[in-house]
Structure formats: C-alpha cells, structure tokens
Amino acid sequence: MSVIKILHNPNCSKSREILAVLEESEIVIEVVDYLVNPPSREELAIILRKLKLPIRDIIRTNEPEYEMLGLNSNSFDELGLLQAICENPILIQRPIIIKNEIAVIGRPITNLLKLLKA
Numbered sequence: 001m002s003v004i005k006i007l008h009n010p011n012c013s014k015s016r017e018i019l020a021v022l023e024e025s026e027i028v029i030e031v032v033d034y035l036v037n038p039p040s041r042e043e044l045a046i047i048l049r050k051l052k053l054p055i056r057d058i059i060r061t062n063e064p065e066y067e068m069l070g071l072n073s074n075s076f077d078e079l080g081l082l083q084a085i086c087e088n089p090i091l092i093q094r095p096i097i098i099k100n101e102i103a104v105i106g107r108p109i110t111n112l113l114k115l116l117k118a
Helices: 013-024 041-051 064-068 078-087 109-117
Strands: 003-008 028-033 096-099 102-105
Touching (some): 013 109, 096 109, 102 109
Parallel strands (some): 003 028
C-alpha cells in the first residue's frame, strides 16, 4: 500500500480540506507541517521533479516575503530560488501531495482526485 505524503499548512483552509479528504479515504498518510519541518534543497528539487513543474510555479507570489526577497526579478537561478524557498517555506504553494513518483498541488481538489486514481 502506498503512503500519501502531504506538505501541510494547518493554517490554510485548502490544506485542511485536502487533509480531511485524505483522512476520509482511509489512506495511509504522512503529514508534514512544512512550516515547522521545511524540505531541504535536495528534497524540494525531488518534489519539483515529481510535480513536473518549474520552480516558479510552486512559489506563492502573494506572500510578503516574495517581494521582500526580490524574487520577482529574474536575477535568481533555480538554486537561488530553491534556497530562498527552503529558508522561507511560507512561499511554498500548498498543499503538495506526493504519491510514489507523482506529486500534485492540491488546488484545485481535482488534482488530488486524479492522483488518488493513479
């Protein structure tokens, strides 16, 4: 049986909604509060490969840290962005759900439903 890993922010309503769906599904879940236990650069790079998304697609641009760090400029390469996100995990889109070698951002919830069927 696969374990579903969720990068969860308990303060986020969408993240709580996705977690509730997973809990109702009676699936084995590993919940990671990524604000308390942020992923390392290496872990984040692996997650990006599983998401099949460029790094900028997982950055929350509406967070104050985004502007404060100047991440809206093109002066950051992927390693720089990875480091900035790891040091400021609030910037990670949420929730991210991982099943084996596939990952999705849980917005919209249909992304989760597709992952569960995979």
